[in-house]
Amino acid sequence: MVTEVNQWWTSGPDVAQANADELTRLMSARGTRIQTSAIAAYERGEDTSEASSVLQTLVDMTFHVKIIVRDLKKAAAAGDI
Secondary structure, eight states: OHHHHHHHHTTOHHHHHHHHHHHHHHHHHHHHHHHHHHHHHHHTTOOOHHHHHHHHHHHHHHHHHHHHHHHHHHHHHHTOO
16 A cells, blocks of 8 residues: 555655645545534434544544655655655
């Protein structure tokens, strides 16, 4: 998987950071929409467990994107990519 990620982000650490920022922005916007919908569903007494699961996944994905960019910056500094 690291090879595939490196190929996708190999334009350099600045591009990787920009890509990560954009992906994080998109995930945040999606999370906000899900949360707004889930709050409305909760107020109607509906089950929100699926929304909760999706939100947790988005948080996890955001965390992993930040780790990937950090690792790519380290690899670029070491001349590995």
